[in-house]
């Protein structure tokens with residue numbers, strides 16, 4: 017069974033209230049990386065469980081829990097983009113080059129595929145649950161197909177939509193779901209949890225993730241990466257920055273990741289210049305203050321804009337080395353001008 021995170025105890029208590037009279041549609045919304053999906057799955061399992069405990073947790077032992085954990089519960093469906101279902105099954109390298117990339121969207125066919133399920137009655141005579149995650153990845157056709165089911169919901173069927181971009185959902189869908197906001201965790205319990213996960217720099221990773229602990233775990237892995245260290249060492253000294261050597265050293269690193277590191281760096285240069293504080297690189301106040309002192313605020317703003325554009329372009333550059341070169345040249349120029 018998926019455990020809930022320590023910061024979700026209140027959320028779970030609020031959900032127990034809903035058990036008494038469950039809505040037809042429930043929208044879990046909140047920042048990315050705080051565990052909304054895991055909570056939705058946990059709640060779904062507990063609704064289907066034959067012997068939930070007093071606190072509302074699934075027992076983990078009944079046949080229903082067993083099916084759920086085997087991903088074969090007849091009264092449960094999970095709708096998510098193909099890319100999430102295939103995660104971990106194959107690495108990028110083992111897939112033949114000719115193979116189609118798994119979709120990042122929930123297709124209309126996936127939603128239509130629910131028709132049979134929606135038309136049936138519950139196998140176990142209890143509730144039925146559909147989790148849709150992330151709900152904003154439904155394209156317009158998929159969303160419209162779902163709308164039909166939300167408009168005429170069969171009894172005992174609950175749709176749980178999980179989204180960190182609810183503003184991208186159709187208003188007609190939003191209006192048919194009970195909104196359930198999940199707050200970001202408090203820093204203390206998130207830091208404690210990150211420590212338990214073996215994260216080396218919990219406070220730093222949490223800040224860098226925008227207080228989203230699940231993202232922080234991933235960030236922590238990237239933070240220790242040799243490429244990031246190399247990049248950050250080099251950008252600290254714009255005058256001595258060897259653009260060609262650095263671009264070459266980075267060319268195997270995912271472009272969007274490098275842009276993200278530079279964006280965090282640029283964010284902190286701006287934050288230091290304008291407000292005298294840092295977000296992503298705590299403990300480097302002195303060095304960064306000295307670095308930005310001679311640089312015009314306007315240039316730092318330009319750098320941020322440039323990186324914003326680069327982030328979009330990073331998805332479809334053909335030559336990473338050239339892409340990095342032009343970015344690093346622009347950086348050096350803006351920092352030295």
Ligand SMILES: [Zn+2]
Nearest residue numbers: 065075078081
């Ligand atoms: Zn159970």
